[in-house]
Amino acid sequence: MSLLALHGVRKRFALGEQEVEILRGVDVEIREGEFVAIMGPSGSGKTTCLEILGALSRPSEGSILFEGEPVEEWSDDELADLRAHRLGFVFQTFNLMPRMNALRNAALPLLYAGVPRAEREERARVLLERVGLGHRLDHRPAQLSGGERQRVAIARALVNEPRVVLADEPTGNLDETTGEEILSLFEELHEEGRTLVVVTHSDAVAERAGRVIRLRDGRVTGPPA
Ligand SMILES: Nc1ncnc2c1ncn2[C@@H]1O[C@H](COP(=O)(O)OP(=O)(O)O)[C@@H](O)[C@H]1O
Numbered sequence: 001m002s003l004l005a006l007h008g009v010r011k012r013f014a015l016g017e018q019e020v021e022i023l024r025g026v027d028v029e030i031r032e033g034e035f036v037a038i039m040g041p042s043g044s045g046k047t048t049c050l051e052i053l054g055a056l057s058r059p060s061e062g063s064i065l066f067e068g069e070p071v072e073e074w075s076d077d078e079l080a081d082l083r084a085h086r087l088g089f090v091f092q093t094f095n096l097m098p099r100m101n102a103l104r105n106a107a108l109p110l111l112y113a114g115v116p117r118a119e120r121e122e123r124a125r126v127l128l129e130r131v132g133l134g135h136r137l138d139h140r141p142a143q144l145s146g147g148e149r150q151r152v153a154i155a156r157a158l159v160n161e162p163r164v165v166l167a168d169e170p171t172g173n174l175d176e177t178t179g180e181e182i183l184s185l186f187e188e189l190h191e192e193g194r195t196l197v198v199v200t201h202s203d204a205v206a207e208r209a210g211r212v213i214r215l216r217d218g219r220v221t222g223p224p225a
């Protein structure tokens with residue numbers, strides 16, 4: 001079943017007086033339970049594409065479908081609900097809150113979802129333990145290594161038990177060993193039946209994915225969706 005799809009998506013940004021077209025007619029279909037890698041040169045539109053798949057940014061043209069429903073027709077409440085309950089996003093630069101410890105960072109999506117504090121913290125703790133950070137609950141981002149911050153970001157993306165996890169170069173800033181650990185974690189999530197869409201430059205990540213979507217100059221170059 002098609003879980004997430006982009007049809008004819010174009011994205012333009014104003015750049016001074018000019019307009020640049022970053023995505024130039026992208027068609028993508030992600031099926032339930034797939035592990036898909038998005039690859040392509042720097043500047044080819046991978047992050048822009050992932051943000052549109054995650055309903056964080058709207059296309060200039062074309063449509064996003066979630067379970068076949070066109071997302072652009074959804075109300076703001078429905079969109080907020082989609083982001084709060086069904087999608088998990090791992091940002092390239094982690095986007096952790098500097099003043100919050102790992103536990104509160106990982107629990108943050110549950111605050112937005114209106115979950116009571118005790119339950120938030122319990123669920124965040126379970127996930128941090130799962131990513132191997134049970135001993136770092138009280139550390140702030142500045143007191144964590146790059147790999148540990150990435151794991152907090154992954155725990156935060158998973159805390160609302162999303163069906164789809166979207167990750168932007170999750171191993172990009174990590175050494176090889178830490179990257180392997182994060183990759184194993186993604187494989188586990190995939191085996192549990194979660195749908196994963198991962199932007200990556202890493203052949204190791206692409207090898208484990210079931211399918212690779214290649215972007216070049218804002219277009220999918222293959223293989224066909
Ligand atoms: N908000 C924006 N305004 C103007 N240009 C942007 C914006 N976001 C991205 N771009 C440009 O779009 C191009 C593709 O960006 P991006 O999707 O981040 O590529 P990738 O992730 O593949 O490196 C880049 O040239 C970038 O500078």
Ligand SMILES: [Mg+2]
Pocket residue numbers: 046047048092168
């Ligand atoms: Mg990018």
